[in-house]
Amino acid sequence: MPSIRSSGCLINGILAPFLYPFVDKQFLRSLRHAARHRLPACQRRLDSTVASQTNNQDILPPSRPTQDLERLDPSPDSYALTPFTDRCTITFHAGSGGHGCISFLREKYIAAGPPNGGDGGTGGNIYIQAVRGETSLHKLARRGILKAGAGKNGAGKNRGGERGGDVLVTVPVGTVLREVWRRDPVAEEEARAYSERRKAKRAEEDGAVKGQYRRDQWMLYPGSQPSEFRNMEFPKHPGPRRSNLALTQPKAPVQLDLDKPMEQPMLLAAGALGGLGNTHFVSTDMPRPKIATKGEPGMSLHVQLELKLLADVGLVGLPNAGKSTLLRALTNSRARVGDWAFTTLQPNIGTVVLDSHKGRPMITAGRKGDPRTNFTIADIPGVIEDAHLDKGLGLSFLRHIERAAVLAFVVDLSAGDSVAALRALWREVGEYETFRNEEINAETQKRLVDWKPLVNRATSEFESDAFGDPEVFEADASEMPLPPLTLPPITSKPWFVVATKADLPETQDNFASLQSYLAAVRDGTVAHPSGKKNAWKDRPSAVPVSAIKAEGVERIPAVVVDLLNG
């Protein structure tokens, strides 16, 4: 290929693409980018605004020596994109047990040796663990189904089968797990066996069920003829069995809120027990049993996983307000920045380091015995007016800030009335909260009335047999008290306002009116912007910043730490 520069096709630094279709698009893009950045972007912007910004110096602190300002006004293709999924459903299958073995000792001079068939191995378990470092559920969403290994069959010489391999599901801290349905064949079998026993009791028969052959329960010696079993009286089947581990499983329906990193994995579904070898069925009637039992089938659990990111501070703002630029200015984040709405399509988390590790912490305030060395900030996609009616990207992203300890409302001083913007944002947050509470209530009601936890019913009926009063367990579920809602109201969280783009001209009046509005909220002369009573309004403040020039942002950590420490 001839040198592009020398062939004179660079017109004002931009290649005329239609002349050179063989030049690939990536190369063209990099050339354009180089042309645009011959003068640093921030410098261009500074040049254009420096003439007009004379009166804004009052609200912004004096300019700091320039840090790497280009980082704060990056080109739209300079960002880190990691795969992100915050909601998925997945089915776990615990391992089935291996079958018992039918085998006999074979030795010289022993014509018909005693039975020595080993038991089947136990199936693999499913464990779950919330760990630091995981940030998304995309890997699990892609799998859809996760199966633990099945136990191996038993073998001769009394050798038990090998255990099935366990599965460890690692999820990000902040994941909420809800059971949708489960299929537990052992519980179903327990329920069936129980009803059979009751039937037998009613007919005043002997409870022992003898002489029955069920193909799904027994293994038959392959070397024998079918006629051998036709008239045989089978021993009583040991019935459905569970491993001891199954007792440590969480109760159905499972609901977990994994909001802390876990040191040890937690058992979600225990593997099924293996079948019994033929040694278990030796009796005087049957000294050489040619039968063994099959392993229990493993249970399946279908769950919904939802990631609610855990950050100390949540940024809420209209699109294009400058949230991502602010995150870049405060942290090392490489969130995407662009001069159009909905640049950010997935949440970004950044960490503000308070301790420079060069001696003293930069901010000394901290709880007793636990000085804070950092805090995290979550930047989410922009929220627009009427987002609760599914406009824009809707309100679902607000779930990532509903657990944040402090909310930071980012308003653009150059984009009209900042008080109106703040109130619009609070209205949407309020709508989200109402919607969330309705959803939790509806789900709780549904769980208590409609949901039929097969395992609980079956086991309680089974256990009730021992006490002879099964009706006790048939209480009407709708009479049970509702469990309390676990999340505190969002309006009770401390909040403050970050007024961005204060470097732009004619933003000072807007900031002044914002400040007087917040003072009125503090005094109680004006209602809380969400319109809710008992909302937090102790000391909401506004911090003017120019995120793009990293001016004023150094005040934010102190405000946040103050609010975090209560």
Ligand SMILES: Nc1nc2c(ncn2[C@@H]2O[C@H](COP(=O)(O)OP(=O)(O)OP(=O)(O)O)[C@@H](O)[C@H]2O)c(=O)[nH]1
């Ligand atoms: N002059 C000026 N421009 C800014 C400032 N902060 C951000 N901008 C510009 O505003 C535009 C939007 O910035 P973003 O950080 O992408 O805004 P956002 O709120 O994350 O937008 P969405 O992700 O779409 O919600 C970009 O062109 C930034 O360069 C600022 O303090 N001053």
Ligand SMILES: [Mg+2]
């Ligand atoms: Mg953004």
